[in-house]
Amino acid sequence: MNMQEQIKPSKKERLANKVRVHLDMTVREIFDGLEEDRTRPEHMAYFDRIFKAFIHGGKDVVQTQKGQQMVGTYCVFVPEELIYACGARPVRLCAGAYESVEIGEDYLPDIACPAIKSEIGFSVLPILDFYQKCDLVALPASCDWKMKVGEMLEEHHDVHMLSLPRIKELETSRHFWLEEVKRFKQSLEKLTGVSINRKRLRDAIRRIQRAQIEVHRFQELRKHSPAVIHGRDALEVLNAYFYDEVEAWTEALATLNRELEARIANKQYVAKPNATRLMLTGSPMIFPNWKIPTIIEELGAVLVTDEFCTSGRYLSDMVSVDEGTLSDMLHAIADRYMLPCSCPTFTTTTERRDRVLQQAEDYQVEGVIYHVLKGCHPFDIEMKTIETALQDKGIPMLKIETDYAPQDIEQLRTRIEAFTETLKGRTKKA
Amino acid sequence: MNVQRLRFFVQLISFVLLVYGGSFAFDIGGKLPTFSCVFVDSKGGGCFLVSLQHQLARPIWAFLGGAGLMLLTTLGTVALFAIVLNKAWCGWVCPFGFLQDLMTKLRNLFNIDLSRFSWITSKRYRSVKYIFLAFLVLVPLAIGNLGLSREWTAPFCQMCPARPLMPLLEGNFSEFFIDLSSIPGMILTTIAILLVGLFFTVSFIKRRFLCSYCPMLAFLSLFDKVGLLSLKKDGQRCTRCGNCYRACPMEIRAIEEEKVKKNLVTQDCILCLRCVESCPENGALDATFAGFSIFKASEEGFLKRQEKTIGESKRQ
Numbered sequence: 001m002n003m004q005e006q007i008k009p010s011k012k013e014r015l016a017n018k019v020r021v022h023l024d025m026t027v028r029e030i031f032d033g034l035e036e037d038r039t040r041p042e043h044m045a046y047f048d049r050i051f052k053a054f055i056h057g058g059k060d061v062v063q064t065q066k067g068q069q070m071v072g073t074y075c076v077f078v079p080e081e082l083i084y085a086c087g088a089r090p091v092r093l094c095a096g097a098y099e100s101v102e103i104g105e106d107y108l109p110d111i112a113c114p115a116i117k118s119e120i121g122f123s124v125l126p127i128l129d130f131y132q133k134c135d136l137v138a139l140p141a142s143c144d145w146k147m148k149v150g151e152m153l154e155e156h157h158d159v160h161m162l163s164l165p166r167i168k169e170l171e172t173s174r175h176f177w178l179e180e181v182k183r184f185k186q187s188l189e190k191l192t193g194v195s196i197n198r199k200r201l202r203d204a205i206r207r208i209q210r211a212q213i214e215v216h217r218f219q220e221l222r223k224h225s226p227a228v229i230h231g232r233d234a235l236e237v238l239n240a241y242f243y244d245e246v247e248a249w250t251e252a253l254a255t256l257n258r259e260l261e262a263r264i265a266n267k268q269y270v271a272k273p274n275a276t277r278l279m280l281t282g283s284p285m286i287f288p289n290w291k292i293p294t295i296i297e298e299l300g301a302v303l304v305t306d307e308f309c310t311s312g313r314y315l316s317d318m319v320s321v322d323e324g325t326l327s328d329m330l331h332a333i334a335d336r337y338m339l340p341c342s343c344p345t346f347t348t349t350t351e352r353r354d355r356v357l358q359q360a361e362d363y364q365v366e367g368v369i370y371h372v373l374k375g376c377h378p379f380d381i382e383m384k385t386i387e388t389a390l391q392d393k394g395i396p397m398l399k400i401e402t403d404y405a406p407q408d409i410e411q412l413r414t415r416i417e418a419f420t421e422t423l424k425g426r427t428k429k430a
Numbered sequence: 431m432n433v434q435r436l437r438f439f440v441q442l443i444s445f446v447l448l449v450y451g452g453s454f455a456f457d458i459g460g461k462l463p464t465f466s467c468v469f470v471d472s473k474g475g476g477c478f479l480v481s482l483q484h485q486l487a488r489p490i491w492a493f494l495g496g497a498g499l500m501l502l503t504t505l506g507t508v509a510l511f512a513i514v515l516n517k518a519w520c521g522w523v524c525p526f527g528f529l530q531d532l533m534t535k536l537r538n539l540f541n542i543d544l545s546r547f548s549w550i551t552s553k554r555y556r557s558v559k560y561i562f563l564a565f566l567v568l569v570p571l572a573i574g575n576l577g578l579s580r581e582w583t584a585p586f587c588q589m590c591p592a593r594p595l596m597p598l599l600e601g602n603f604s605e606f607f608i609d610l611s612s613i614p615g616m617i618l619t620t621i622a623i624l625l626v627g628l629f630f631t632v633s634f635i636k637r638r639f640l641c642s643y644c645p646m647l648a649f650l651s652l653f654d655k656v657g658l659l660s661l662k663k664d665g666q667r668c669t670r671c672g673n674c675y676r677a678c679p680m681e682i683r684a685i686e687e688e689k690v691k692k693n694l695v696t697q698d699c700i701l702c703l704r705c706v707e708s709c710p711e712n713g714a715l716d717a718t719f720a721g722f723s724i725f726k727a728s729e730e731g732f733l734k735r736q737e738k739t740i741g742e743s744k745r746q
Contacts (some may be wrong), residue, residue, distance in 0.1 A: 169687070171549045202740045209736065216729060320673035320708055320732070321739045327543045332676065340671035350689060354666045 015103065016125040022099040023127065024055040026288050033294075039270045041263065043256040044233055047240040051287055058128040061243050064089050069192050072134035072157070074119070075142045076309045076341060077164055079333045081319065082185050084246065085204035086194040091130055092242035093137070094310060095119045096286030098404035100127060107152055108145070113375035114404040115284065116145040123156050130243070132156075136191050138184065140164050142345045143378055160187045167347045168338050178334040185330070198326045205319050205329065211241070211250040215315040218253060221260045222304060223363050225277070226269040228260050231303020232293035238311040239287050271302040276420045277364055278303050281356055281386070282371035283379045284310035289404050292371060295413050301420045305363040307356055309343060317341075344378035349385045356386055360395055367423045369416070372401045396423065432734070433703050433725060437521070441528040447474045448525050449599055461507040463650055464519045465526035467596040468587075469605050477592075478508050479566060479646065483584040486570035509653070516657025517650050520641060521700035526592045527641060533633030534679070545635045552681055555643065556698065562586065562645035581612040586645065588618035591625035637679035642698060654695045658720045661701060665689035667714035673732075674705035674715065685715075707735050 031052055034040065053060040064070055069088040073080070083090040100121025101114050107124070108117055122131040140162040141147040150161045162180050165173035189195050218237070221228055237256065241249050263269070278301050280292065285308060296303050307313055317340040319332045342352035360368065368390055372380045380401075387397045398419040402408055447456055448466040451474015460468060460476035468476040481504055488497045511519070520527055537544075546552075566586035572578040587593055594606040608623055609615030625640065632639040641647060668689060675686040680698040685705050688694060694715070695701065706715045709727035717725040 206740050209733075209740075213733065317669060317671055318710055318732070318736070320671070320676065320710070321736060322673075322676050322708065323538055323544060324739045325541050325543050335672045335676065340669035342669075351670055354689070355669065358666055 012125060016127050019099045019103065019121070019125065019127050020057060023097055023288075026097070026099065027052065027054045030288055030290065040233060041229060041256060041259050043252065043259050044236070046252040046255070047233075047237050050240045050243055051236065054128070054288075057126075058130060061128070062089070062091050062130040062133075063245070069135045070130070070133055071188070071191075072131070072137040074138070074146060075140045076314050076343060077140035077142060077162060077337050078138040079181055079184065079337055080246075081201065081204040081208055081333055082181070082188055082196060083204075084207060085196045085200040086188045086192040088135075088188065088192050089245065091134065093119060093122070093131060093134070094242070094284065094286055095122055096284075096289035096404060097122070098289070098406065100125070101404055108149075111375045112145050113283070113373045115286065115373060115376070116149060118404065120149060120152060123153055136160055136187070138162060142343060143376075145375075158191075160184060164345070165338070166345065168341075169348070174334070174338075177338050178331060181330060181334040181337070196326075198324075198329070201326065201329050202321075202324070205321065205333070207246050207250075209318055211246050211253070212315050212318050214250050214253040214257060215312060217257050218260075219305070219312055219316075221257060221264070224264055225364060226273045226275065227271040227277075227302040227304055228263050228269055230270050230293075230297050231278075231280070231306065232290050232297055234303075235285060235290065235293055235306065235308075235311055236287070238315065241315065242310075272300070276301040276423050277366045278420070279305050279307070279356075279360055279363065279365040279368045280371055281307040281368060282383075283373035283376040284308045285371065286310050291406065291409055292369065292400065292402075292412065292416070295409065295416050296369070296420075299413070299417055299420055301416075304365060305359050307342070307352070307359055313342065313355075344382045349382050352382060353386055353389045357389055357393060360390065360393065365395060366426075367419060368395055368397045369419070370397055370399045372399065374401060374403045396426075433707055434735075437702060438531075440522050441531065444523045445525045445528045448523075449473060449596065451475065459507075461504055461511070462519075462523075463508050463512050463646060464524040465590075465592045465644070465646060466524075467526075467590075467592045469593050469602075470596050470600060471602065472600050477646075478504060480584055480587050483566055483570045483586060486567060486574065487583065488574040490571075490575055492574070508649075512650050512653040513656055514658055516653060516659040516695060516701060517647065517699055518659050518701045519650060520644075520647055521702035524646075526596065527638065527700070529595070530629070530633060530638050530640065531679075533629075534637050537634050540634075542634055544637065546681055547636075549683065552642070558643045559645050559648040562643065563648040566645055579612075579614065581614040585614070585618060588615065589621040589625070591622055591629055591640065594622055595626050595629065638700070641700060642680060647698065647700070651697045654697070654699075655693065657695065659701060660718050661694045661699065661703075661706070662692050662716045662718055663688060663694045664692075664714050664716070667711045669711060669714075671710070673708040673710065677704040677708035679704065707731060 031048060050061060071083045071088050071090050072093040073090050074093055080090045094115060095118040097118050101117040103121030103125055104117025107120050122128050126132050134157055137153055137157040138160045139146060139150045142164050150159050153159050162184060165176050167173055185196055222234060237253060278296055280303060293303050317336055319336045321329055321332050342355050344352065370383055383399055390397050400412060402412065449470055450472050452472040456474040458475040460481055461478040462475045463478060466473055466475050466477050468480050485501045485504060493501060569582050569585045573580065573582055597605045607619065609619040629640060670686055672686050675683055678685055679702060680700060682696055682698050684696045685694055703717055703725060706717055706725055706727050709715045710729050710732035712728050713726050715727040716723050
């Protein structure tokens with residue numbers, strides 16, 4: 001199938017313009033709503049700016065230096081340390097826009113998840129500037145959708161597919177993945193002409209580690225009761241990492257953390273002390289798909305934590321360098337991206353189950369909302385295991401299956417409201 | 431608290447005391463469950479395996495009398511030592527282990543990469559230490575009861591790499607030989623010299639290579655469950671990131687894989703606590719003494735160690 005022929009240039013342009021207009025409207029609507037909220041921390045403005053730049057084709061979303069190569073990434077398996085080590089700039093392309101889903105539908109079966117449709121949409125049509133500007137796209141074959149999409153993207157980008165082992169407990173899987181990481185390193189070296197040495201890699205690891213330290217500090221602040229920041233804002237902060245340069249982002253988050261610390265000292269909270277503490281897990285939520293967190297917080301409940309590969313989980317596990325040679329660092333990077341990853345694409349659910357339970361405990365979660373994107377089978381399959389484990393701990397769970405379309409918002413609101421009401425009833429009884 | 435630095439100093443002090451202590455009248459007896467070679471004249475304490483092998487070389491009936499009492503005293507003393515420190519004898523005291531750690535430091539200085547056995551290989555050869563343990567118990571018994579030649583006396587000492595190596599530390603080369611006077615001597619001392627060769631070569635690619643095959647570790651692992659010093663794991667907090675496994679000089683996979691069992695002092699564990707130090711999950715790993723936590727894994731500790739290996743990464 002030749003995509004160039006399928007959409008004729010003029011039609012393509014028109015379509016792109018249409019999607020862009022719709023996307024602009026969505027973005028404006030989100031931020032118009034947010035501006036009315038006076039309780040938000042002042043330093044959210046930095047992160048708002050990144051997302052506001054999505055309007056008019058997103059020319060300012062990703063700001064690269066002159067001549068700097070841009071490497072688009074998908075999922076949580078592409079080692080950013082390597083990208084930074086050779087002086088290039090990673091941009092995560094996972095997308096959450098309903099507007100481009102329609103375009104993706106021409107290329108993928110109906111049951112494909114909206115994330116992959118949205119991503120394809122942005123890749124084939126010139127809607128957002130930074131999707132078009134990627135010099136290389138690194139795509140891990142993590143789920144069935146990602147597996148086949150590489151081929152489709154090849155018409156628009158240079159694609160580096162990373163083959164991901166599914167049984168990560170095996171010795172062969174670890175060797176294999178390490179070799180994949182090394183192959184990616186070679187690919188990057190070829191692209192940039194920079195050879196990654198010990199010092200470069202060490203510096204890159206340190207830069208990302210600094211960001212992660214701030215993330216951990218941020219997550220620690222989110223444990224505070226009453227909540228000091230809305231869960232939707234937290235999603236925004238962490239989602240902004242996709243597009244921002246790591247050091248700038250780290251600095252912005254550090255500033256926000258300081259503000260939040262000051263707010264705690266001044267007893268300035270965003271939620272009432274008795275607000276129901278909810279947690280989100282399941283399929284990823286990506287800007288501008290913030291419908292569920294927005295509903296939760298409009299209902300007066302508070303989203304205290306989430307377990308998403310597009311949010312805190314992406315930056316939670318750190319590279320652990322042991323002896324500090326180049327091969328040791330590569331080994332550490334390979335391990336960091338695969339072993340602790342709780343993506344349901346792997347055969348075991350244990351890691352994710354324990355992560356969810358531990359988080360529910362640490363953040364004093366009263367109820368969990370399990371988000372499944374239609375067509376996101378891996379997360380759907382794991383739902384039962386997670387639900388049972390939560391039940392054993394006496395934490396109720398609500399499964400919500402939805403996509404990026406805004407049509408079901410009112411229906412979702414009713415369900416989430418009913419869920420929070422039952423939770424309130426439980427606390428009163430207890 | 432930087433545990434590896436502390437461990438280095440404890441090892442250094444024990445090394446000095448055990449190898450040179452005799453010259454300044456330090457002596458804690460010859461019943462230590464650690465490779466402090468008795469062939470070192472200035473030793474401040476000796477490995478109990480040598481007395482064990484001598485005491486076992488008696489007819490069975492003799493153990494009903496004084497010989498049995500002597501054997502019980504030896505084993506009782508050693509058991510007491512083992513219960514208190516568990517396998518910290520290997521990771522924190524053993525002078526031969528310390529020498530291997532020094533070789534690792536030398537390897538790091540040259541930036542030579544570490545290599546690991548495949549999982550199947552390391553599993554296959556792990557039982558060798560039990561064979562050595564059985565060998566050093568059964569051969570003396572055979573001398574006492576089946577009339578095996580006295581040339582097999584203290585068979586493990588004859589083949590132990592510490593015997594030729596450690597006296598070198600006081601400038602004594604007299605143990606560095608191959609005994610050609612008898613067949614058993616020739617076989618055993620040749621093995622010893624070969625092991626010394628391995629000590630010097632394999633140290634440049636592996637950590638604590640010889641420890642995996644040490645009969646002392648086999649003996650001490652009888653006390654894994656009852657030792658006061660212990661290593662505990664909270665499975666739910668573990669993300670299976672594998673940092674502990676990569677840091678482990680003994681290449682123990684259970685430390686990473688185990689999610690259910692609480693006690694993580696496994697057969698090969700030497701309680702060096704590098705795993706606890708490399709664990710970024712608060713409280714996932716915990717070193718305890720008599721049930722009290724003495725050193726818990728923490729993100730802060732993890733970052734401190736990372737600072738040391740890759741440079742500072744402080745909060746802005």
